[in-house]
Amino acid sequence: MGAAMTEAGLFLLDLLLVLTLLCLAWWSLAATDLFKGIVLFIAFGLVLALAWVRLDAPDVALAEAAIGAGLTGALLLTTLSKLASSIDNPPAKRSSPVLLWVLLVMLAAVLGYAIMSLPQQAQGLADTVASQMGNSGVEHPVTAVLLNFRGYDTLLEMAVLLLALIAAWSLAPRAATSCEMDEALTVSPIVLALFRMLIPLMILVAAYLLWVGAHAPGGAFQAGSVLAAAGVLALLCGKRLEGRLAGWPLRLGLVLGTAMFVAVAAAVMVGGAHLLQYPLASAGKLILLIEAAATFSIGLTLAMLFSGQRPSRGPAS
Amino acid sequence: MDSFFITVACLLLLTLMAGLWRVLRGPTAVDRMMAAQLFGTTAVAILLLLAEALGQPAMRNVALVFALLAVVTVMAFVHRAWPGDEPRHQQRGRHDDVE
Numbered sequence: 360m361g362a363a364m365t366e367a368g369l370f371l372l373d374l375l376l377v378l379t380l381l382c383l384a385w386w387s388l389a390a391t392d393l394f395k396g397i398v399l400f401i402a403f404g405l406v407l408a409l410a411w412v413r414l415d416a417p418d419v420a421l422a423e424a425a426i427g428a429g430l431t432g433a434l435l436l437t438t439l440s441k442l443a444s445s446i447d448n449p450p451a452k453r454s455s456p457v458l459l460w461v462l463l464v465m466l467a468a469v470l471g472y473a474i475m476s477l478p479q480q481a482q483g484l485a486d487t488v489a490s491q492m493g494n495s496g497v498e499h500p501v502t503a504v505l506l507n508f509r510g511y512d513t514l515l516e517m518a519v520l521l522l523a524l525i526a527a528w529s530l531a532p533r534a535a536t537s538c539e540m541d542e543a544l545t546v547s548p549i550v551l552a553l554f555r556m557l558i559p560l561m562i563l564v565a566a567y568l569l570w571v572g573a574h575a576p577g578g579a580f581q582a583g584s585v586l587a588a589a590g591v592l593a594l595l596c597g598k599r600l601e602g603r604l605a606g607w608p609l610r611l612g613l614v615l616g617t618a619m620f621v622a623v624a625a626a627v628m629v630g631g632a633h634l635l636q637y638p639l640a641s642a643g644k645l646i647l648l649i650e651a652a653a654t655f656s657i658g659l660t661l662a663m664l665f666s667g668q669r670p671s672r673g674p675a676s
Numbered sequence: 677m678d679s680f681f682i683t684v685a686c687l688l689l690l691t692l693m694a695g696l697w698r699v700l701r702g703p704t705a706v707d708r709m710m711a712a713q714l715f716g717t718t719a720v721a722i723l724l725l726l727a728e729a730l731g732q733p734a735m736r737n738v739a740l741v742f743a744l745l746a747v748v749t750v751m752a753f754v755h756r757a758w759p760g761d762e763p764r765h766q767q768r769g770r771h772d773d774v775e
Contacts, residue, residue: 368682
């Protein structure tokens with residue numbers, strides 16, 4: 360009786376989640392008011408995290424929560440405030456509805472075929488990963504795959520993040536000098552108190568997520584996103600990097616994750632192992648070392664991407 | 677007890693869907709933003725209930741992250757709506773729909 364009730368309840372919950380997601384996605388795309396679209400997109404992120412949890416993917420849910428709540432909302436709202444408010448969107452030229460429907464039906468047919476052709480029971484690589492867990496140095500399969508079995512992919516992803524920032528910096532003008540900005544800003548004491556209370560908490564939670572990644576959902580990307588949210592909050596409170604930190608110390612911090620990863624990957628080759636083949640005894644420690652450096656770099660990179668400008672080195676340089 | 681938690685989670689999700697009315701109708705930007713913030717609180721409650729009902733403690737970490745980072749979006753919103761704090765890029769018509 361109890362089990363059947365629970366099953367029915369979960370089914371209803373999933374149904375409601377799917378309905379809400381579809382409505383939110385549609386309204387968010389169809390909103391002509393950009394602000395309304397952004398708020399709907401924020402709500403979409405929330406419900407999406409719930410859906411990931413229901414799909415038994417708590418790692419993805421954590422990443423969605425950290426990126427969605429900490430970065431995307433603030434990024435979109437700040438972008439909207441920087442857009443010229445006087446822009447009147449000209450009514451979009453509509454292409455023929457018949458063509459639109461034909462394309463939609465074709466897309467639905469292709470997607471439907473792809474889903475129908477999936478095998479009913481797919482094991483995937485879950486069994487292979489489970490049988491190799493003893494060689495990974497960690498207890499959480501997702502961390503084992505990301506940092507050990509498929510460490511090469513994660514290494515390249517770190518490089519992609521760095522490339523994104525280099526691209527953003529090369530396109531954006533340099534920020535005004537920090538002195539000008541400090542004079543222009545009058546930050547309310549409430550904001551300052553909030554800043555002082557929350558930043559240490561965010562750093563603590565980031566460290567916790569990093570540590571817990573060894574045996575439960577968590578890890579460098581989630582921790583780095585929380586750290587980046589702390590950076591975004593600091594930027595929103597009017598804090599800027601000091602001039603003396605904005606030069607090479609900042610760049611060192613940005614490449615630390617990738618550099619540490621490459622260094623560890625290469626160092627194990629001295630002992631005769633292959634690239635990224637950690638010795639079993641120290642695999643756990645090496646993974647934590649890489650993840651700690653990666654967390655710091657990811658947090659810094661995402662926060663710098665949010666500000667979108669290369670910070671000024673100050674009037675001294 | 678598990679089915680009770682799940683029933684409450686469903687009810688909370690229904691309140692979230694009801695709250696969408698405020699986001700869609702507004703009328704002011706503050707109404708929309710406050711509704712989205714309440715969704716955040718609702719999502720935290722749903723996650724905590726599901727963590728208990730399904731015995732998945734990892735969900736509490738998701739709830740923790742949501743609760744901790746909710747303020748970041750509000751800060752960005754306040755900056756946009758009341759640009760007095762940040763006179764660098766004042767624009768006209770920025771708080772048209774706020775009052």
